[in-house]
Amino acid sequence: MDLPYYPINDFGPLMKGLAIGGLGIIHVFLAQFAIGGGMLLCYLQWLAQTGRCRQARAFVDGYFKVLVLVSFVLGAVTGVGMWFTTIQVSPRTIGMMVDEFHWIWAIEWTFFSLEVTAGYCFYRYGKRLNDSSRMALLSLYATAAWFSLFWINGILSWQLTPGGWTETGHVWAGFFNPSFFPSLIFRTVTSMAIAAFAACLVINLMPEGNREDRTILLRKAAHFLAPLGLMPLLGVWYFATIPADSRAYVMGGSAAMTLFMSLAVLVSFLIGAYSLLALLKRTMYMNGATSLLLLALTLVATAGGEFVREGVRKPYTVRMALYSNSIRPDEIEHLRRVGSVTNDPYPLLEAEELPNEQLRLGAKVYRFQCSICHTTSGVNGLKELTHAWSPEQKRLMIAQLQRTKPFMPPFAGSAEELEALVQYLQWHGEGQPDDWPETHDEEVLAQIQQWLDEAGTQAGQAHTGDVANSGGEQ
Amino acid sequence: MNAPLPLGHPWPTTLYLALYMVTLSAHFLLMHYVVAGVLYTAWCAGSPRKGALDGPLVSLIRDWLPLMLGGAITAGVAPLLFVQILYQKHFYTANLLLFHRWMAVLPVLIAAFYALYLMKTSRFARWPRAGRAALAAATLGLLGFIGWSWTENHLLSIQENAWVEQFAGESWFYAHGTLLPRALFWLCNTVPTLAMMLAWQRRYQEKISEGDEVEDCSRRLAIVAVAGSVLIIATAGFWAAAITPGVREAVTGSPNVTFVVMLAIGMAVEVAGWAWVFSKRRLRGGALLGVSVGTGLRIFSIVGLREAIRLAHIDIAALYPRHAAAAEVGGLGLFLLILVINTLLIAASIWLVRRGWREE
Known part of the structure; x- marks a missing residue:
């Protein structure tokens, strides 16, 4: 079995997921700003050229500058950054995504190129063009931006709901997966809201125009908030399409997921309620500070939503195909037989600090299997998570990890490696003393092996309240 | 493997290599403009001459630099995608080994991007000399850091036997004898590429000047x-002296000598075109077309040599099964169709602008 070993970096007390999550949230927010921005600009250009809003034309030019300065720079670079960051966190995950969907990504690149070209053409020459040319360029820009979302959405939603791809391996079965359309429409509505709030902010910051002009523009931009009314329905639709165990995490199965989901829903509700009020009560004026606050709240809602989307995939990064620790389900049995780090060529950097060989083995097992989501004593620290467990408990809990917590992948190593990991955690829990005895009790190893065999190599099953409804894929 | 790259391999490898080489060439074309453009801007920014930043060439460069960097980044996405198919383990491992150093490329690129927008403003030209020189030099430094990081990353990616040592040494830097000559x-x-692109831009400026006096920059x-x-x-020559005899042989021997010949022909065509421009003091379309063909040949042959050197270090035959497996996934046909459609739409965007000008 050809399992590639990559050098694994230590992020210190920071969980690796935080790095990709942080950048991901910023990128998603900026990308959605660009997508919604393109649509909004088309709408305002249409208002301007049909005489429905004379103030719109100047605003379109000003807003587009903001779009270029923010989205074309930060959005583009953080997009490339997502690849780099994912490589740092999980090279096998991004590798699998690229292997399966590189033509989709290549298609997305052609739309990105069109978006940038049409965008720069408008940015440089828009003011000198007639209305029909302006509209054509803006339409090309907006269409290309939305299609970028269309293609990327298929890849991202595939990670959680791979659909028919799991059986057939066919790219289109994976692309048009069960959560593709609800996710696409949800993100489109979010993009429109972000663009509208950003527009409200820009309108308030515009040096030209009086309050009356601004009010007219604010009302026009606020039209893009109307689809927010669909959010509850879209949310329900989306949750109906995700696997039952993922849904169960959000509905109380995982405190963190429930908390972040609640936060995202609450913030979205507040944003939606305020927006609808602003739309209905036409005398309401949204000033710069309010716009900024609402934009910030949209970022918070995006962050919560993205965190949940990443989190409910557990124990996978690609459902049924790759566990969150970058091990494939079909590799578990092999690794239990030969050992997970037996062939890892990369040495342990802190080897000198560890008192014996067994701890060194444990540290390598921790690095290979745990460090992608855990730290030793930082965020999601194993020391704190397992401190109260006795060594016997640790052996059982880790050997049957997928039963201990169904969002954890099965342990993918030998009994000796598991015992080494237990000793490594125990040593950390006891303050990393200079002396630490090695344990080589055959009975203990036999017991670990028995527990491993009992748990098997399959993923765990979350309690979904419906035995038959577990996503249909287990 | 008796044919020059990307030929001589099973069709999936050839396909990915061809796409990689072509898209990387396009990325280099735009990146050359940015790097040499900033170099020239820094030179002018440090000049004590009054109005040094208002000259026709430097004004043009400053105006176009952000757009060119945006284009370079956009064009760079495609080779970044195909390198992950072709040399996944090598590329990822080098990324991981350089870690923070490598990731620093992102904030540095963002800073450079905004610096280019700042240099585009008319206010920049009125800054005190020290300030504008400092900004231009800093931008050049930022771009230099990015170029150096890419080169280092690339060199590390092809030295598989150095990976474990690099990791154990916890170094964020990878020193290699060819790094400096290569850089x-x-x-x-970047210099002749910038000259070629500027020549086209100046020619276009002359065409739309409608009788206004346009300073002749052809000789410069x-x-x-x-x-x-x-x-x-x-x-x-410096680079050739720095590489090992084995690699040199792989590059200059059959079939990769094709790229050396192509490089020589490309440069000869470029120089001949420029000689014509110099003697006639005119930026004629025919001459510039010749120069452009030469530039294209030069850049593509450098990309070819770059790959030839990489393949002298990597056993690409071992990667054939990976490439074949990747080629089995669907989507190629749709990609080609959409590539054509979007290329036409890109052309349409530019046509719209030109038509708009004419109407104006």
């Missing part, structure tokens, strides 16, 4: 381009 060679290559551009070509030859 210098690359830097010198020709001198700079030819000087850049001389430096390319000098640094190529």
